[in-house]
Amino acid sequence: MLTNFKRIIKFAFTDFWRNKGISLAAVFVLVITIMLATGLFFFQGITKYLVSQVQDKIDITAYFKEDASEEDILKIRDEILKMSPDIKKIEYVSKEDALKVFTEKHKDNSVFSKALEEVGQNPFLPSLNITTTGSALQYEQISNILQTEDYSAFIDKVDFSQKKDTIEKVFAITSNINAFGLILGVILVIVAILVVFNTIKLAVESSKNEISTMRIVGASNWFIRGPFITQGAIYGLIAFIICFIFSILSTYFLSSKIGVILPGFNAFRYFLSNFWIFILIQLGFGIGLGIAASFIVVRKYLRI
C-alpha cells in the first residue's frame, strides 16, 4: 500500500517534469482561476466597505419638542433601543450640542452667525439621531414607532419622509452593485473553471493510449488514476503558491494607491484580516479544482 502510494507520487512528479509544456499551461490557467476567485472576494470586500461608508451617512433624526426634558428623551432612547434590534447607533444631541455643532460648522460664514444673533436664543431642538444596520424598511419602521401616540407628545417631528427617497435610492444602488458584481464574478469563475477542465483534459488526453495500455497490463483503477490526480494537485499547489505570493505583494505595495481611491480602505489589512479565508479560497480553487478536473477526466478513459 505504502509502496504503491510512493510509486504514484513518483510517477506524478516524473510526468509533471517530463511534460513541462502541458504542466505550465495547466498551472497558468489555474493561476488565472484562483486570481479571479480571489478578486471576486476582494471585490465583495470593497463593495461591503463602500456600502457601509454610504450607509453610515444615512440616518433619521427625531426632533423633540422644546419642553421635552433630557430625562424623557433618554428614557425614550432606551425604550426604542430595546424595541428594535436593527438599530446600530442612537445618539442624543441636546439643544446646546446642536448649537455647538452648528456654530462650529459655519464659523467662517458670517451670514449664519448673524442670523443666530438675530434670533437671540438657541433655536435648535434636542434630537435623537438614529442609524440602523440595514434597509430602508427598517428606517420606516423606526420612524413609525416614533410617531405613535406614546411618543408624539414629546416629539415634534421625524425627518424620515424628507429623506425617504434618498435612503431608498442608496439602498437600491448598493444592492444592485452587489448583485451585479456577484453575477459577473460567478460567470467569470465558471468560465475559468471550464478552461481549467479543458486544459487538464488536453493533458490527460495525450496519455489516452497509455491509460488503455495500463488497463491491458492489469493496473488497478487507482494505480492508473493516482498519478493524474496527484499531478492535478501539484498543478494546484504551485498555482496556489504563485497566487498567494502575488496577493501578498500586490496588496502590500498597492495598498497606498488603493487607499487614494478608497480612503480608509487598507487592502493589505483586509488581506491579513481575512488571511485564512483567502488561503481557503486559493487552496480550494487550486488544489481542489486540479484534483477534481483530473479525477473526472481520467474517469472517462477508465470506462472505455
Next chain:
Amino acid sequence: MIRFKNVTKIYSPNTIVLQDVSFEVEKGEFVSIVGKSGAGKTTLIRLLLGFETPTSGEVYFQDINVNETSAQRLQEMRRKIGSIFQDYRLFYGKTVYENVAYILSVEGKENEEIDREVPKILDIIGLSEKINNFPNELSGGEQQRLAIARALVNYPDVIVADEPTGNLDPYNTYEVISLLEKINKAGKTVILSTHDREIINKLGKRVITIENGKVVRDEKKGRFII
C-alpha cells in the same frame, strides 16, 4: 486453460464479428489464429482480456468466466497474460527501464526485485544498452522487443500476441517469432494472431482459421489456407 464456448459478438445494429466460436487452448500450447484483416482476431483477444463482452457465449481463463468476474479479479487475470500488439502499446512518456518496471510495480513488487529483474530481461531481449532511452528513440524492431520484454518480465502464464510482426521487416519478424518459440519451449502458452502466411507455414503448430467470424479450421499442425 483458455476456453471459448459458443461465443458470438455482434456490434450494433447487425455487424456480426464472431459467430458461435468455440475452442480450447491447453497449457503450454502454441496456437496461431489466422484470418484476413477484419476476420475477428483482435476481437477474440479483446474478449479474452475482458475488454469486450460477448453478445452470447462464455470466455473462460483458468476456469474464471471472464465476463462475470469482479473488476479486481479481472485485473489480476490480465497480469497473468502478457500482451504484445502490432502498434507496440508502449508508454511513450517512460524510459525503456520504466516501461518494463511498470509491470512489476502494478503487481506491487518491491524495488529490490524490480532492480534485479528488469535489467535481466532487458539483457535477454538485447536492450541493455538502451535502458535510459525513450521508446521514440528506438527502431520498430527494438520497440517490439521492448513490448515483448514488458510482456515477459512478470513470468505470465500466457503470452497473447496480436499481429506482433505487422510493422516489422523480415529480419525483425524472424527475431520476434523465434523469441515467441523460445518462450513456448520454456513452458508458456502462446497465442499468436497473424495474417502472415510464411510465419504460419514455418511454425508447424496448431492453427485456428477464422473466416467471417467463424472458425473454419482447427488443425494440430496447420498451414495457412485462406
